Amino acid sequence: xxxxxxxxxxxxxxxxxxxxxxxxxxxxxxxxxxxxxxxxxxxxxxxxxxxxxxxxxxxxxxxxxxxxxxxxxxxxxxxxxxxxxxxxxxxxxxxxxxxxxxxxxxxxxxxxxxxxxxxxxxxxxxxxxxxxxxxxxxxxxxxxxxxxxxxxxxxxxxxxxxxxxxxxxxxxxxxxxxxxxxxxxxxxxxxxxxxxxxxxxxxxxxxxxxxxxxxxxxxxxxxxxxxxxxxxxxxxxxxxxxxxxxxxxxxxxxxxxxxxxxxxxxxx
Amino acid sequence: xxxxxxxxxxxxxxxxxxxxxxxxxxxxxxxxxxxxxxxxxxxxxxxxxxxxxxxxxxxxxxxxxxxxxxxxxxxxxxxxxxxxxxxxxxxxxxxxxxxxxxxxxxxxxxxxxxxxxxxxxxxxxxxxxxxxxxxxxxxxxxxxxxxxxxxxxxxxxxxxxxxxxxxxxxxxxxxxxxxxxxxxxxxxxxxxxxxxxxxxxxxxxxxxxxxxxxxxxxxxxxxxxxxxxxxxxxxxxxxxxxxxxxxxxxxxxxxxxxxxxxxxxxxxxxxxxxxxxxxxxxxxxxxxxxxxxxxxxxxxxxxxxxxxxxxxxxxxxxxxxxxxxxxxxxxxxxxxxxxxxxxxxxxxxxxxxxxxxxxxxxxxxxxxxxxxxxxxxxxxxxxxxxxxxxxxxxxxxxxxxxxxxxxxxxxxxxxxxxxxxxxxxxxxxxxxxxxxxxxxxxxxxxxxxxxxxxxxxxxxxxxxxxxxxxxxxxxxxxxxxxxxxxxxxxxxxxxxxxxxxxxxxxxxxxxxxxxxxxxxxxxxxxxxxxxxxxxxxxxxxxxxxxxxxxxxxxxxxxxxxxxxxxxxxxxxxxxxxxxxxxxxxxxxxxxxxxxxxxxxxxxxxxxxxxxxxxxxxxxx
Numbered sequence: 001x002x003x004x005x006x007x008x009x010x011x012x013x014x015x016x017x018x019x020x021x022x023x024x025x026x027x028x029x030x031x032x033x034x035x036x037x038x039x040x041x042x043x044x045x046x047x048x049x050x051x052x053x054x055x056x057x058x059x060x061x062x063x064x065x066x067x068x069x070x071x072x073x074x075x076x077x078x079x080x081x082x083x084x085x086x087x088x089x090x091x092x093x094x095x096x097x098x099x100x101x102x103x104x105x106x107x108x109x110x111x112x113x114x115x116x117x118x119x120x121x122x123x124x125x126x127x128x129x130x131x132x133x134x135x136x137x138x139x140x141x142x143x144x145x146x147x148x149x150x151x152x153x154x155x156x157x158x159x160x161x162x163x164x165x166x167x168x169x170x171x172x173x174x175x176x177x178x179x180x181x182x183x184x185x186x187x188x189x190x191x192x193x194x195x196x197x198x199x200x201x202x203x204x205x206x207x208x209x210x211x212x213x214x215x216x217x218x219x220x221x222x223x224x225x226x227x228x229x230x231x232x233x234x235x236x237x238x239x240x241x242x243x244x245x246x247x248x249x250x251x252x253x254x255x256x257x258x259x260x261x262x263x264x265x266x267x268x
Numbered sequence: 269x270x271x272x273x274x275x276x277x278x279x280x281x282x283x284x285x286x287x288x289x290x291x292x293x294x295x296x297x298x299x300x301x302x303x304x305x306x307x308x309x310x311x312x313x314x315x316x317x318x319x320x321x322x323x324x325x326x327x328x329x330x331x332x333x334x335x336x337x338x339x340x341x342x343x344x345x346x347x348x349x350x351x352x353x354x355x356x357x358x359x360x361x362x363x364x365x366x367x368x369x370x371x372x373x374x375x376x377x378x379x380x381x382x383x384x385x386x387x388x389x390x391x392x393x394x395x396x397x398x399x400x401x402x403x404x405x406x407x408x409x410x411x412x413x414x415x416x417x418x419x420x421x422x423x424x425x426x427x428x429x430x431x432x433x434x435x436x437x438x439x440x441x442x443x444x445x446x447x448x449x450x451x452x453x454x455x456x457x458x459x460x461x462x463x464x465x466x467x468x469x470x471x472x473x474x475x476x477x478x479x480x481x482x483x484x485x486x487x488x489x490x491x492x493x494x495x496x497x498x499x500x501x502x503x504x505x506x507x508x509x510x511x512x513x514x515x516x517x518x519x520x521x522x523x524x525x526x527x528x529x530x531x532x533x534x535x536x537x538x539x540x541x542x543x544x545x546x547x548x549x550x551x552x553x554x555x556x557x558x559x560x561x562x563x564x565x566x567x568x569x570x571x572x573x574x575x576x577x578x579x580x581x582x583x584x585x586x587x588x589x590x591x592x593x594x595x596x597x598x599x600x601x602x603x604x605x606x607x608x609x610x611x612x613x614x615x616x617x618x619x620x621x622x623x624x625x626x627x628x629x630x631x632x633x634x635x636x637x638x639x640x641x642x643x644x645x646x647x648x649x650x651x652x653x654x655x656x657x658x659x660x661x662x663x664x665x666x667x668x669x670x671x672x673x674x675x676x677x678x679x680x681x682x683x684x685x686x687x688x689x690x691x692x693x694x695x696x697x698x699x700x701x702x703x704x705x706x707x708x709x710x711x712x713x714x715x716x717x718x719x720x721x722x723x724x725x726x727x728x729x730x731x732x733x734x735x736x737x738x739x740x741x742x743x744x745x746x747x748x749x750x751x752x753x754x755x756x757x758x759x760x761x762x763x764x765x766x767x768x769x770x771x772x773x774x775x776x777x778x779x780x781x782x783x784x785x786x787x788x789x790x791x792x793x794x795x796x797x798x799x800x801x802x803x804x805x806x807x808x809x810x811x812x813x814x815x816x817x818x819x820x821x822x823x824x825x826x827x828x829x830x831x832x833x834x835x836x837x838x839x840x841x842x843x844x845x846x847x848x849x850x851x852x853x854x855x856x857x858x859x860x861x862x863x864x865x866x867x868x869x870x871x872x873x874x875x876x877x878x879x880x881x882x883x884x885x886x887x888x
Contacts, residue, residue: 001625008624011631105813114814129815130760130798161353164314167340168347169367169416179366183357212799212810213765219800230693230802231767264357 030240042238050216051224052242058132058220059200062139066147066196071189074148075181078155095145103141104209111137111210134211135218142203143196150195154188155181187261194254198247221246270420270452274310274320283307283476293446293453295463297499298473304456307473308422311454312347313340324419346413350425352405354397360384360408361393367416383415387445402430403438410445421453427462439465460499464488472496491519493596503562504594509535515593522553524590525564527582529574537585538562542578545571556584657859657866659687660695660703662711664734664804664822665849668882669709672875676866683862691768691803699724699854706863709851712769716850728852731870733885735844736770736777737823738837739807739830741814748818751777751839752785755792762807762816765800770807773845774820780843808834822847824883846885 031039043049076082077089095103111128112118121128128134158181166176182189204222211218213227221243228236270289275282283303287294296304309315311322313329316337322330324345329338340347355363364380371379384390387407397405406426413421426442427435443465446453455466463470464484471481472495480492491497497504497519504519514535531537540558547553552571554564564584576582661669666689673685688695692711696719699708708725710716716728740748746759754761764771782789798816801807804825810816812833826836851870853863869875876887 004625004628006624008626008628008631011628012624015631108813108815112813112815159353161349161351162355164312164340165347165349165353165412166355166366167314168312168343168345169412170341170344171367172339172341180355208806212762213801214797214799227765227767227800227802230691230765233693233697 027244030237030244034234034237038234039238039241042232042235043242047215047219047224047227048221048235048239048242051219051221051239052246054132054135054216054218055201055220055243055246058135058139059197062136062143062200063193063197065136065140066144067189067193070144070148071151074151075155075177077148078152079160092145092148095141100142100203100205101209104138104206107134107137107141107206107210129210130212130214130218132211132217135207135220138206138210139200139203142206143200146199147192147196150192151185151189154185154192157188158184187258190254190258190261194251194258197250197254201243201247201250269325270454271323272311272320274307274317274322276306276310276315276317278303278306278476281475283310285473285476285478287471287478287481289452289454291450291452292468293455293466295455295457295467295470296473296478297457297460297463297470300458302473303476304473305424308347308424308454308456311420312345312422313338313343314347344416344419346416346418346421348406348409348413348421348423348426351429352397352402352409354400354405354408354412356397359394359396360389360400360411363397363408364411364415366412379415383411386414386448387411401434403434403441406430406438406442414449419451421449421451423453423455425457426455427457427459436461442466460501463499472499489519489592490594492594501563504596505538505560505562507536508538508559511535515595517594517596518586518591519594520586520591522563523551523565524586525562525566525584526586527554527556527564527566527570527574527576527584529582531583532585534585535588536591537583539581539583541581542576545576545578556582654682654684655859655862657683657685657706657862658704659685659707659709659866660699660705661687661689661707661709662692662695662849663689664711664824665689665709665732667824667827668732668879668884671878671881672866672870675874675878676869680862683859685866693768704856704858705854706857706859707851707866708854709849711847711849713848713850716852720852724855725852726855728850729867729871730848730887731851731875732849732879733887734822734824734847734849735841735885736773736820736839736847737826738818738839739811739821739826739834740818740837741811742833742835743814744817744835746817748837750837751781751843752789754796754818755781755785755789759796759817760798760815761793761796762799762801762810762819763797764804764807764820765802768802768804769847770804770820770822771800773847776845777820777839777843780845784843823885826883 077085098106108129109115110117111121111134113122113127113129118128128137162180162184163173163176166180167173171179201220202222203220204226207218207220208223208226213219213223215224219227221239225236225239225243228239269291270287273286275284277283281303283306285303285307296307298304306315310317310330317330317332319332320330321328321332324343328334328336329343330336355366358366361380361384364383365376368376368379381390384393387410389404389407389411392400392404392408397408400408406429427439430438439462446466455462457463467484469481470484470487471478472487472492473479474495480487480496487496488500488502491500491502491504494504501522502519503522503525504517506517507514518536520536531539538556538558538560540556540560542554543557544555545552546555547568548565550568551565552568554566554576556562556564562584659669669687669689673687676685677683687707688698690698692715695708696710696715699705699719700722708716708719709731710719710728716725719725720728738748738751738754740746746753746757748754748757748759763774766772766775778790778793781793796818799810801810804821807816807819808821808825808830811819812830814833823836826834851867853860853867857863880886
């Protein structure tokens with residue numbers, strides 16, 4: 001029995017160790033496979049700078065749109081009861097499981113020249129495919145479900161009694177939202193922003209399909225990696241390292257902000 | 269003065285309350301779920317009644333007939349929740365200031381100071397709620413409500429969030445605070461002690477209705493029915509001896525009862541079993557049940573002298589001048605006995621070592637299953653001792669190569685050939701990383717020469733030729749008819765990126781065309797480009813979906829399937845290029861002989877026929 005017990009403990013920690021190594025090693029290897037100077041040289045004179053700038057610009061716009069449109073939705077899902085809520089919840093999770101190439105085709109079917117809205121849009125002389133707008137649309141589509149989920153959870157965590165008491169103190173529902181709900185949900189909202197921002201940065205399949213691959217216009221970092229893969233694997237590695245660093249910085253920055261906010265909420 | 273008359277249907281009963289409250293403290297008491305909190309919420313405007321009216325100092329807050337329902341923020345009613353609901357992100361001062369933020373700063377600060385000192389919490393001003401004790405939180409919550417100068421104050425279970433040791437002391441404090449205020453107050457509680465201390469008037473509530481209301485003393489002495497008696501701790505007992513002139517029911521205090529083993533033939537005497545004995549300071553409380561159930565408090569000396577036992581049957585009696593005759597009002601439908609909660613059969617945690625041991629066993633079993641699957645599979649793989657061949661093939665040759673595999677396997681039933689199809693750069697990397705391949709088919713001279721230099725292959729041969737064509741959507745809205753149009757008209761053009769062979773060939777063609785059509789042609793064409801694809805299928809796909817208005821691809825890529833949606837425009841031969849695929853046998857091929865044979869077949873007429881079937885150009 002003692003032997004089996006020991007063996008079981010060993011197996012347990014072995015499994016944990018294996019999966020942690022497996023999940024971490026490929027990402028680290030991007031940084032350590034080549035010397036930093038080589039990576040740095042490869043980055044210069046490649047498409048990386050343009051792609052980085054485009055990625056940052058498009059993701060910032062995407063995030064702003066996600067915050068603007070998805071926050072009210074997340075609030076409704078958290079605090080309101082309505083018919084078809086369950087169905088809506090499932091529907092909103094679909095983008096998470098849909099293959100990105102399918103999403104790209106779907107977006108083309110809606111916004112493309114022959115799509116549902118393509119005709120209407122072309123009346124206003126708006127063309128979306130092959131433009132930076134398409135990049136933003138693809139990113140919003142892929143990243144918003146994660147924001148909605150986290151935002152919804154943080155709204156749910158705000159005690160209804162606090163909202164009720166605010167009303168009895170003479171503060172309207174709208175002002176209560178800004179003075180109580182938002183401050184209390186903010187740490188969660190911020191981590192939602194971080195998660196969806198990192199996902200938007202990494203968005204690849206739908207962008208490739210829907211926006212095309214044009215340096216300076218629609219070629220984001222992941223597309224630059226894919227393009228570089230076809231010629232010089234070292235450049236691809238270098239850009240991958242860049243993308244991972246940017247995503248890491250975004251996550252780090254946001255988690256620091258979140259920690260600061262939480263500390264402020266707790267007793268000081 | 270508050271006048272209410274409210275009805276609201278809940279799931280099991282209807283709340284129906286009519287009350288008039290002056291500047292006094294009314295305590296609503298009842299079991300949880302009796303509708304008392306619902307009443308409070310309807311008053312505050314947090315819940316909408318079904319019908320009725322609320323009138324506060326002459327102002328109508330709610331009237332179903334007038335269709336008037338003021339929202340909570342316009343009612344000016346202070347509400348203190350059970351757990352006080354302080355805003356955790358604000359300090360005490362900010363919490364108190366919350367409801368009066370619109371006042372001018374001077375007025376605001378004055379009111380805050382007044383309220384904080386009224387409640388004696390100035391010292392807490394800059395603390396956060398999480399640092400406060402329950403009693404302190406209650407004062408802050410009160411301060412926050414009072415600073416808005418409400419016309420009515422509502423307290424929902426104000427003491428139940430406190431632990432027993434602080435409760436009685438906070439209760440007294442609350443009593444003093446309420447005494448100093450002169451506004452109508454409604455308190456909800458399930459604890460009679462709260463009601464006794466805090467109330468000017470008590471209203472006992474059951475199933476949505478107020479059964480009895482009055483000053484606490486009156487209710488305790490003359491409970492209207494068993495339900496009320498149960499709350500106040502008064503004995504309400506049916507008189508056993510049916511003599512004329514005796515009331516049917518009497519109420520008496522437990523400490524007025526006397527007990528003995530013998531009957532004394534008093535008119536107010538009951539016989540019953542001792543169910544419980546509790547020592548409470550100087551006296552002992554006996555719970556006696558016979559035809560009625562009641563409590564008798566007897567001095568501890570008597571208890572010790574008589575030595576009453578659990579389960580013993582004794583007589584209890586009360587002096588005639590100590591009983592209060594009660595004409596009982598009908599108890600409402602007897603409360604359904606609270607169903608005993610199913611206590612889960614005690615979960616006996618297995619000894620911890622079992623947990624780890626079972627873990628090990630499961631792991632071993634899983635390992636056996638997995639390895640069994642693998643070994644049995646490899647066993648079937650060896651049946652008939654087939655030779656497995658493997659080729660790395662540039663993606664453009666997918667279809668002809670598949671056909672060639674089928675033909676080769678027909679000739680050699682004992683050979684199983686497989687291939688990986690990908691961009692030349694990718695299969696080259698795979699070969700360089702040591703993939704155990706027999707054949708290598710490159711779409712690009714540069715790549716295969718680099719591989720040869722590394723000694724991975726010995727020699728290579730051209731195996732098929734290909735050329736470029738322009739594809740446009742079937743409707744061809746832009747009206748492209750020739751290569752020259754790519755520079756003359758405006759369109760959305762999609763080509764390969766210059767890092768892949770298709771992209772390089774496309775640029776070669778454009779370069780040649782620039783010589784033919786004049787300077788600036790290449791710039792005009794590149795201005796039309798909207799996307800640089802990493803793979804020829806992506807170019808074709810985008811034209812086929814109608815998003816791009818033109819694209820440049822290999823002629824072999826335009827399969828009959830694609831011809832349904834696109835049309836082909838040939839590029840003049842003198843401006844076109846020859847894209848050649850090269851085949852080679854890998855130096856370290858595991859099945860070198862078969863590989864040689866396969867390659868020869870591809871180069872033979874038979875192989876070339878297959879390539880021709882898929883639109884490839886003849887080799888010479």
